[in-house]
Amino acid sequence: MIRKSLNDAAQRVRVDGKRRHKSFVDFVVVDVKAGNGGNGAVAFTKTPTGLGPPTLHTIPKKIRAANGAGGSGDGRVGKRGSDTIIQIPRGTVVKELWRSPPPVYLDRQISSDEETLTELRRDRAWTHYPGMEEANATHPLFLDADKELKRIENLQYRRYDPALEQEKALELDVTDDAHSHAQHLIVKGGEGGVGNPAFVTHVHRSPKFARRGLHAEHVKLSLELKLLADVGLVGLPNAGKSSILSALTNSKTKVANYAFTTLKPEIGVVDDGNGEELSTTPPFTILDNPGLIAEAAMNKGLGHTFLRSVERALVLVYVLDLSSDSHLHDLDTLVHELNEYKAGLAKAGTVVVANKADLLGGSEEKNVEARERLQNLTAHVNSLISNHTLHPSTTVIPLSAKHAANVSILTQTLGDRVSRSKQQQQQHEQQEIE
Numbered sequence: 001m002i003r004k005s006l007n008d009a010a011q012r013v014r015v016d017g018k019r020r021h022k023s024f025v026d027f028v029v030v031d032v033k034a035g036n037g038g039n040g041a042v043a044f045t046k047t048p049t050g051l052g053p054p055t056l057h058t059i060p061k062k063i064r065a066a067n068g069a070g071g072s073g074d075g076r077v078g079k080r081g082s083d084t085i086i087q088i089p090r091g092t093v094v095k096e097l098w099r100s101p102p103p104v105y106l107d108r109q110i111s112s113d114e115e116t117l118t119e120l121r122r123d124r125a126w127t128h129y130p131g132m133e134e135a136n137a138t139h140p141l142f143l144d145a146d147k148e149l150k151r152i153e154n155l156q157y158r159r160y161d162p163a164l165e166q167e168k169a170l171e172l173d174v175t176d177d178a179h180s181h182a183q184h185l186i187v188k189g190g191e192g193g194v195g196n197p198a199f200v201t202h203v204h205r206s207p208k209f210a211r212r213g214l215h216a217e218h219v220k221l222s223l224e225l226k227l228l229a230d231v232g233l234v235g236l237p238n239a240g241k242s243s244i245l246s247a248l249t250n251s252k253t254k255v256a257n258y259a260f261t262t263l264k265p266e267i268g269v270v271d272d273g274n275g276e277e278l279s280t281t282p283p284f285t286i287l288d289n290p291g292l293i294a295e296a297a298m299n300k301g302l303g304h305t306f307l308r309s310v311e312r313a314l315v316l317v318y319v320l321d322l323s324s325d326s327h328l329h330d331l332d333t334l335v336h337e338l339n340e341y342k343a344g345l346a347k348a349g350t351v352v353v354a355n356k357a358d359l360l361g362g363s364e365e366k367n368v369e370a371r372e373r374l375q376n377l378t379a380h381v382n383s384l385i386s387n388h389t390l391h392p393s394t395t396v397i398p399l400s401a402k403h404a405a406n407v408s409i410l411t412q413t414l415g416d417r418v419s420r421s422k423q424q425q426q427q428h429e430q431q432e433i434e
């Protein structure tokens, strides 16, 4: 009996583990098609916040807007296709991988002869009353309507053809809370067909032709979820980033772990008062990253994978190993890599942590060396500030993550920076609304 319940529990843990693993998806490719001939469009909107950790696992791989319905006699217009709206989580970046060519583009791949193109277009787009096709082909009313269609298709061609004024590939970054209700049109529905009554004029009371619905857009998109944390730690491997995360989030604080098979980023919540009144700074999230190495911006090692998340942090922290002889050079490497990845990104770092300071203690001689190193580091940081590489508010904080020394100063500083940054963001958004 006991064994059975233990087995059941073990089974539950395994199933839960799988489920949890499955429910976190940070990259998907989706196929999106608008409705044919009746305007059904597809739009993306942001998932309301507060619905648990973001994941893309609920996004369908195939998204289809409803097709419109055909019109009928007595001048009745066909039913409009309904729009499809998909919610995607905050932090999602949408990129277009492929877009379907408009039919006119495919026609021109077959032939460049105007007569053939006209024939292809007319076969594709027009329906004629039985036996009227030949007569229509010379009828001024039909010729005018066909000319207008040709004009529309030429525009579609220009927008699609890379050699001409091709439309920019779709790219969407759903980060902003301010635009939480905004909808982003992904694919437009094909314009509905046009029945013959639409072509009636005073002279021609009964046109003998109708236009079919126009081509609906079809795209393949990648959806990628970037991790969003208030603070991002950057440093060379072994500098002590994970130790800092655990020192900041361990004893007095809650830690939220999200384990992934590919990236294994860790997000912790720093909450120095456990959410109670003692707390001097509001809680904030901190992201531990893999080590950054020279040429990471060239996508070496884990290169871009985590720099994408680093890009999102409100405050960046440079973590240096002060006991290493190369710590000044290490800072230059980090700054260089961040700027290589995205110009100006290094300026988002406003705190330089001189970690492992404990290794430079214990004797008077070592204390002197520690002070010297700190002075030199501060001077180096100041020179990077004066040549506009680092933010003017950048400060150096000596720390021992291992022995939890100076941790409260770091927590306080980061809390202040995050609050300030959030305030600035709010002001900015307020200004945008006004």
Ligand SMILES: Nc1nc2c(ncn2[C@@H]2O[C@H](COP(=O)(O)OP(=O)(O)OP(=O)(O)O)[C@@H](O)[C@H]2O)c(=O)[nH]1
Binding pocket: 235, 236, 237, 238, 239, 240, 241, 242, 243, 244, 289, 290, 291, 292, 355, 356, 357, 358, 359, 399, 400, 401, 402, 403
């Ligand atoms: N003496 C001392 N050792 C430290 C300190 N912080 C970290 N270490 C040690 O340095 C080593 C690397 O620490 P981690 O926190 O794993 O470093 P990391 O930057 O996360 O390393 P990667 O994940 O490889 O990039 C470990 O052995 C830590 O115990 C410190 O303040 N003092």
Ligand SMILES: [Mg+2]
Binding pocket: 241, 242, 243, 288, 289, 290, 291
């Ligand atoms: Mg680590």
